[in-house]
Every structure is written in structure tokens, then in C-alpha cells.
Amino acid sequence: MGKFYDLLMQDVRFVEGLNACMNCGVCTAICPAAEIYKYDPRQICDIVQSRNEEKIKELLLTDTIWYCGQCMSCKARCPRGNTPGLIISVLRKISQETGLFTNSEKGRQQFAIKRTVGENILNTGYCVHIDIVNPKLHPEQGPVWKWYYENKEEIADRLGANYNKDGSGALRKIPQQNLDEVKKIFEVTGGLDLFNKIEKYSESAAKSMNIYFEKEGINNEYFFQTYMENSGKHEN
Amino acid sequence: MEEITKKYWKDYQKEIADDNFYYERSCIRQSFFPGSEAAFLKILREILGKNVIDDPNQHTCTGIGYHSDIVPFDTTMTVVARIFSLMKDHGVNNFIPSCVTSFGIFNEVVETWNHFPEEYEKTKHFLKQATGRDFEIPQNISHASDIIYKYRKELKEKMPYRLVNRHTGKPLRVVEHIGCHYSKLFAKKSEGGMEFSKVLVGMIEEWGGEVVDYPERRHCCGFGFRQYIVMANRGYSVANTKKKFESMQPYKPDFIVANCPGCAMFMDRWQYTIAEMEGTTYDDNKMGIPVLTYEEMAGFLLGFNPWDLGLQLHQVQVEPLLDKIGIPYDPKDKYVGKSGNFLGEPEKPENLITVYGK
Known part of the structure; x- marks a missing residue:
């Protein structure tokens, strides 16, 4: 496994928040942030479960992960019991710990x-x-x-x-x-x-x-x- | 059919404790609606005769810092453990948070400890290391609105007023707004779950009102933690509130009530902001739709002085609503402080009308 995915897996909220996303997009449909910002929680789930280090790093560097408002409507609606809002919290934590957060305005x-x-x-x-x-x-x-x-x-x-x-x-x-x-x-x-x-x-x-x-x-x-x-x- | 409904409804009900509570105050409710917390304690102690601890040592659960991601989860779990330790000092084990964000935090932490016992052990170790303290998980965690819901029938018997328009005799039309973290995080921890949230509906219907159903009823108020705290992001927050108001407007609600202090504040303030930015209001009189806390709603129906409840702290004025119900108030008392002195009046907005003539 890669460096960033290992860091994600060390946080129980990531373990709890991502089972197996089937990319149905219900989270994006219900998400208040997706309606306003260039933001798609479905894509974020897809990227982290792909374990693609480059793409995960890109998330940590850019504005995308900072758009979520933590309302957790995604948790209530996901048919697989995933919580994209929790995944976001872990990505934000790693972005701050590695200093990558200062690369984006948000x-x-x-x-x-x-x-x-x-x-x-x-x-x-x-x-x-x-x-x-x-x-x-x-x-x-x-x-x-x-x-x-x-x-x-x-x-x-x-x-x-x-x-x-x-x-x-x-x-x-x-x-x-x-x-x-x-x-x-x-x-x-x-x-x-x-x-x-x-x-x-x-x-x-x-x-x-x-x-x-x-x-x-x-x-x-x-x-x-x-x-x-x-x-x-x-x-x- | 009735039996089947009852059977399924059981899955949507939660256990709500009935006495010996530890009251965890809310940072937002204390700051924006201190009268609501005072009213809650008065209702529990003086009307319902309950034992409630109001501990001077209690402190933030870190919830707003946690959800804006400057506070790590280990820290939040250990701060929560310290609050539970304070509760243990008082010998009670029923926990009632005033704040909906805190309600979510306490449930998230306890659920984490249940799912990951090693996290529980780690938190015990952290708390001991940092403070020398031990703690116990509360027997029951209910939001403060759950308690008022549980005793809605008993309170009704003490209420001189009803949610009824005294001029028409018809029930007032009420929008109920449930804070997201009350039911979206752990549906089973809320009364009615996420789909059929009953906590405010139960109060409104018991006390004579009619609940307004509208398409965006369960949409977030727009707080969004970092989306409001940081000035640059507030467009997110106001846009979400606007979406809700546009959705509810055709149903002509008489007022809005929320169980989350943040939601009550935002839905009030953003009406002012939208009115000043673009001249739009969502009622027929350019005064806006009053937004109340559930403690305020219970309090004025019980006959508490509206200005002791803090209704003067709302930007959208409440007098038209009080007049519809027939609740008396003294206009000269509205802007008077603790010392009994008149404190002057707030400035008038340009668009949102705040001067009310009967």
C-alpha cells in the first residue's frame, strides 16, 4: 500500500466511513455542498478506494476536500452505510499534518x-x-x-x-x-x-x-x- | 393495521430518561439564546420537578472545532470523556446536551468506543494521563428537546395558551427544523429517526399547531461549520438557507421552530441578510418569518414573559406571532436590561421591517 492510503487507514473514522462504495451517487445528489461548489463526494469515495496515491495527494493539495459542510446527510442516505463526510474529515487531517493544506485557498x-x-x-x-x-x-x-x-x-x-x-x-x-x-x-x-x-x-x-x-x-x-x-x- | 403501525413505530422510538440529569450547555445557545437555557432549566425544575445538574465546571465538547477540523478526534474523545467524568462527580448518569452538534459528538464518540474497544481503552488512558480522572459512559444520552417532547402532555396541562390563531380559531402553521446532527448521524438515537422525526412535531401537534410539510424540510440550515466561521465561505451558508425559504414560502408558515441553536440563529439572521442584499422576504408583510427555539415556544405557551425568554434577540420580530396567539407583552419592557434600565433600541434595517403596528 502507499503512504497516503496507509495514513487514511490509521484513522478509525476512515475504517468506519468506507466499506465498499458502489458509486451510485446518492451522496452527491443529497449533498448541499455539491449543489453549490465544484464538489462530488461520489468521486472522492471512488478515488480513496482506488488507492491511487497521486489522486489522493491531489485531493490533499486542492480546494476540493474543504467544500464539505459536515451536515452528514450523506451518512443518512448511503445504501452501503458509508460516510463520505467522515472520509473528508480524515483527508483534511492528513492535509494539515503534511502541510499540503496551504497549497489551496480553502x-x-x-x-x-x-x-x-x-x-x-x-x-x-x-x-x-x-x-x-x-x-x-x-x-x-x-x-x-x-x-x-x-x-x-x-x-x-x-x-x-x-x-x-x-x-x-x-x-x-x-x-x-x-x-x-x-x-x-x-x-x-x-x-x-x-x-x-x-x-x-x-x-x-x-x-x-x-x-x-x-x-x-x-x-x-x-x-x-x-x-x-x-x-x-x-x-x- | 393499527397494530402493524405500532409494531413498526417501535423501531423509531428511543429511550428517554426521566430524571437525574446532567445538563451540558451549548456554546451557541448560551451565546445567542441564553434565555432558552434558563427556560429549559425552569421548566424541568419548577414545573416538572426534576433533578438537573448545572455544573459550573463544564466546558465545550470541541464540536465546532472538530467539525471544522482543527481538533483531532483523539482530543475530542478525551474532552468528551472529561465531561462524562464531571457528570460522574455529581452521581447522575443521564446526560442531556443542549446543543445538537454536541448531541452528535457525544453519540459519535460513544458509538466509536462501542465499535472499536481499543479506542475506548486509548481514551481512558489519555484522560488518566492528562487529568488523573476516570469516567463512565452515561446510561442515557437524550437531547434537551427529547425531554420536552417526552413531557409534552404534562406541559400542555400547565399551558394557558395554544398554537392557535385567536382571530380565526385555526391551528398555526409551523415549520419544524431538525438540526442535521440530531438524526442524520445516528437515526436510532433520535425520536422518529431521520424520516419521521417526531421530536418537534410531537410538541407542535400536542400544543395545537399544524406542521407544514415542504420539499426541502430536511435540508441543512446551511451552517456548514467552516462554511460559516470563515467570512469568505458564507455564501454557502446563506444559499442553503435561501433554498429552504424559497421551498417553504408557498405554504405560508406562521413561524419556524428548531431544536438546534445554530439553525435557529442562522434561519433568523439570513432572512435579514437576504432582505438587505436583495429586498426579498418570505412573508407577505416584509417582516420575515419568526424563528424560535423550542424552549421559547414552550416558554411563552406556559406564560413566561417573552422578554425574559429573550425573544427580543431575534432579528425577525416576534410581536405579530404573539398577537396571533394572544400572548400579552409590554413593549416598554422589551429593551430593558438586568438593572431595569432602558438600553436604547437596535438600529432599523433598510429593508426588513422591524416596526410593528397592531
Whole structure:
């Protein structure tokens, strides 16, 4: 077997997600991403089960694997019990571990997700928190959200929350011991290692693209490049 | 025939625990609909008399990070194990996630442990190594909406209002939206499976409403994890919501209810975005179709103050719906904070109408 197929087989989600695809295309028919993007989960199943190393590598290098929205409608519909959405997750993992993700516009976006959602998990214990849904980065949230964001403690606490304070309740400050243990879990299980790889390969990509990069935070050109760049070449 | 139906329906029913719960809060619901989580706990504790643990130590399951692929599966499994360990500290074993993404995560992890015992052993080892903790798999994992569904008849007896248009006497027409990860990941873990999802239908019909069936009823709301988190990808997200709204529009729903906090938020916000981008709304009055959480729906039917439930946090205004049902509200109380002070009003959108005259 080849290098990339071996890596796929090491992940239980790949073992679980691919039995024997008969290429019926039901996954593609039901897939919200296939309707919008140049994306065909049937083809992806076909490529990985063919074990063609060159074609698998091409998947890891290009935008294709980043189009899936992880709704998992494919899992519900596949007559063979396959889950293309799981196969995608494993391909994405390998693309990041090998650094190939920085070769595509959609792959490079992992840096923006790491700097927002990833940092938030470690720093606050939340994936998403009202404090990071800044109306300037989220104009689609509209004026009611802006009003809420600007008065968050007053409003959230009226609604029974415990914004940024000790004790139980929505939006509470999560005690440090819990954050320490979550961080330790990331360290032991490879979560921090993946974060570090995303950082390392992204810094290298920024350098080769001649785009300003900073070691922390979102106030740098490379962050906004990955967060906002859209070449318009992805849609059907 | 009835006996045959009953026999087959058994395959679509799940076991839902009845007491001694550990409530796992949702990152999205806490941020966007904190009043819904407060209402859920109030309903369980004060109306149904249940024991529910609301643990200050709980934290994210990493679900959004996992499905946007920055968090490895080993990490997610071990974080989930830590949450189960917290539950063990409290001596309860019925787990109720508030979030549908989390519901999918917890089930995916437990199913993985069942299918691959070596993964279970590995996770136990990782958790011990990282934290010194042990954990037990919950006896029952039900989504919070499953609990409200289970007690829908008992709650109905306490409700002063029904999902009925008081002017016409007809049932309100309700679109129910099930979060994808509630039933598409593991159909048998959901009430009614993927094809006949009953969790919201059961509430709506029991409380007097009529469910709208429409072609794209089971289409994703469009969240798509990385397809929304990254600004460049949001066209994916709004396009999927648009597809759903175009499909439901001819059926003229009175409102939409969702069991997933993300879906409720997106279907509300994207109506605003579509209205501002192209002037389109999907109702006759240019106000949009109100989108509620199931806790909000249960809460106002039980007589909770709409502004304590957080209905003022929706971009599509809810007053026309409250008036149809006959639920009282004080307009002066809508924009008042915890301190009792008036906080000013949100700005008005250009196209989506937010000012409502009875």
C-alpha cells in the first residue's frame, strides 16, 4: 500500500466511513455542498478506494476536500452505510499534518479557524462565545446582534445568564482548573501538535506569498487574507 | 393495521430518561439564546420537578472545532470523556446536551468506543494521563428537546395558551427544523429517526399547531461549520438557507421552530441578510418569518414573559406571532436590561421591517 492510503487507514473514522462504495451517487445528489461548489463526494469515495496515491495527494493539495459542510446527510442516505463526510474529515487531517493544506485557498483558511475557534477553546473553554462574534467581522448578524453585543452583560444576565462571572449559568467564567485540564488533554492527545503544525505551515505559506504574518492574534494581513479571500472560482 | 403501525413505530422510538440529569450547555445557545437555557432549566425544575445538574465546571465538547477540523478526534474523545467524568462527580448518569452538534459528538464518540474497544481503552488512558480522572459512559444520552417532547402532555396541562390563531380559531402553521446532527448521524438515537422525526412535531401537534410539510424540510440550515466561521465561505451558508425559504414560502408558515441553536440563529439572521442584499422576504408583510427555539415556544405557551425568554434577540420580530396567539407583552419592557434600565433600541434595517403596528 502507499503512504497516503496507509495514513487514511490509521484513522478509525476512515475504517468506519468506507466499506465498499458502489458509486451510485446518492451522496452527491443529497449533498448541499455539491449543489453549490465544484464538489462530488461520489468521486472522492471512488478515488480513496482506488488507492491511487497521486489522486489522493491531489485531493490533499486542492480546494476540493474543504467544500464539505459536515451536515452528514450523506451518512443518512448511503445504501452501503458509508460516510463520505467522515472520509473528508480524515483527508483534511492528513492535509494539515503534511502541510499540503496551504497549497489551496480553502485549505489555508484552517489558519483563520485555528486563530479564532481554536484559541477560544483553550482560552475560555467555549468554541463560540458572544465576545468573539464581533459585529465588524459578522455584519450578517444584523443590528439586533450589535445591540446585544454592546449591552451583553445587561441583556444576557436579564435572561438568566451569569456573564463572565464565577458560578454556574450561561456564559459563566469557566474555572481555570478546567481550562488547565482541557489544555493538558490537547497536549497529550495531539491537539496542540496539530495547532502548532497549522501555525508552522501557515507562517511558511505567508512568507512564500509575501504576506505579513504575526505569531499571535488576528490583527495581521495573513489572518484577513485567509479569512476573507475568495477567488470566486469555487462555485458551480 | 393499527397494530402493524405500532409494531413498526417501535423501531423509531428511543429511550428517554426521566430524571437525574446532567445538563451540558451549548456554546451557541448560551451565546445567542441564553434565555432558552434558563427556560429549559425552569421548566424541568419548577414545573416538572426534576433533578438537573448545572455544573459550573463544564466546558465545550470541541464540536465546532472538530467539525471544522482543527481538533483531532483523539482530543475530542478525551474532552468528551472529561465531561462524562464531571457528570460522574455529581452521581447522575443521564446526560442531556443542549446543543445538537454536541448531541452528535457525544453519540459519535460513544458509538466509536462501542465499535472499536481499543479506542475506548486509548481514551481512558489519555484522560488518566492528562487529568488523573476516570469516567463512565452515561446510561442515557437524550437531547434537551427529547425531554420536552417526552413531557409534552404534562406541559400542555400547565399551558394557558395554544398554537392557535385567536382571530380565526385555526391551528398555526409551523415549520419544524431538525438540526442535521440530531438524526442524520445516528437515526436510532433520535425520536422518529431521520424520516419521521417526531421530536418537534410531537410538541407542535400536542400544543395545537399544524406542521407544514415542504420539499426541502430536511435540508441543512446551511451552517456548514467552516462554511460559516470563515467570512469568505458564507455564501454557502446563506444559499442553503435561501433554498429552504424559497421551498417553504408557498405554504405560508406562521413561524419556524428548531431544536438546534445554530439553525435557529442562522434561519433568523439570513432572512435579514437576504432582505438587505436583495429586498426579498418570505412573508407577505416584509417582516420575515419568526424563528424560535423550542424552549421559547414552550416558554411563552406556559406564560413566561417573552422578554425574559429573550425573544427580543431575534432579528425577525416576534410581536405579530404573539398577537396571533394572544400572548400579552409590554413593549416598554422589551429593551430593558438586568438593572431595569432602558438600553436604547437596535438600529432599523433598510429593508426588513422591524416596526410593528397592531
